[in-house]
Amino acid sequence: MPLPALTPSMLGARYAIERASIQEARRTARDVGDRDRAKALTRFLRPGRTFLYFDPRGTGRAICATSPTSPSAGRPM
Known part of the structure; x- marks a missing residue:
């Protein structure tokens, strides 16, 4: 599925x-027994x-936009 453009009105989507995608990856990790992942x-x-x-x-790669425990939003995770 193509991702929506990074515009303020599309950030929620x-x-x-x-x-x-993260939920799907978690299900897959559970299904294959990768508990750490x-x-x-x-x-x-x-x-x-x-x-x-x-x-x-x-x-894996991720860019976190907000995190309740980190003041540096947008840093690579």
């Missing part, structure tokens, strides 16, 4: 798509965390 992805899904980008391939 972008965050929702990335969150769904599933735990890490569960932490990504904590309330208040939003992601501009998430790629679960290989070691």
